[in-house]
Amino acid sequence: MAIVNVERTDDGFVARNDRGGEVRMGSSTEEGVFTPVELLLAAVGGCNIVTVEPLTAQRGHRLVRLAMTVQADKVESNLLGPVTVTYDVELPEGDAKADEVFRAVAHRVHERHCTVSRTLEKGTEVKVVLPE
Numbered sequence: 395m396a397i398v399n400v401e402r403t404d405d406g407f408v409a410r411n412d413r414g415g416e417v418r419m420g421s422s423t424e425e426g427v428f429t430p431v432e433l434l435l436a437a438v439g440g441c442n443i444v445t446v447e448p449l450t451a452q453r454g455h456r457l458v459r460l461a462m463t464v465q466a467d468k469v470e471s472n473l474l475g476p477v478t479v480t481y482d483v484e485l486p487e488g489d490a491k492a493d494e495v496f497r498a499v500a501h502r503v504h505e506r507h508c509t510v511s512r513t514l515e516k517g518t519e520v521k522v523v524l525p526e
Contacts, residue, residue: 397411397412398410398411399411400419406418406419406420406424406427407419407420409433417433419433431466431474434474435464435465435466435477436464437510438464438477438479438508438510438511438514439462439463439464439479440510441508441509441510441511442462442479442500442503442504442508442510442511443460443461443462445503445507445508446460446496446499446500446503447460449499449502449503450492450495450496450499453495453499454495455486455489455491455492455495455496456486457483457484457485457486457492457496458484458485458486458487459482459483459484460481460482460483461481461482461483462479462480462481462482463479463480463482464477464478464479464480465477465478465480466478477511477514479504479511481500483496
């Protein structure tokens with residue numbers, strides 16, 4: 395089970411996990427914070443990249459550079475349209491098979507392994523529980 399606590403603090407809002415990780419969040423006008431939508435996009439990118447990197451390396455093709463941009467436009471004031479993940483990759487010099495392996499792994503991760511992307515694509519119910 396994944397659990398994150400989100401609360402208002404004296405200087406904004408923070409999300410915390412049980413391992414001590416923290417992410418500050420707020421509005422798009424605040425410096426040094428992520429908006430909730432940016433965190434959603436970061437989750438898509440993070441889920442993909444932290445799975446693609448080790449699987450590619452395990453197959454003997456450690457990429458020189460592996461980065462991505464994740465973006466989405468709002469199609470309504472409170473709804474995102476399609477999320478686009480664009481990889482930025484530098485292949486190891488002299489490794490003719492690295493591109494083929496990277497592409498196969500990236501597609502497989504997106505289609506089968508990334509919980510965040512798969513959840514968004516399939517859709518999932520969000521329940522709100524209010525205090526009694």
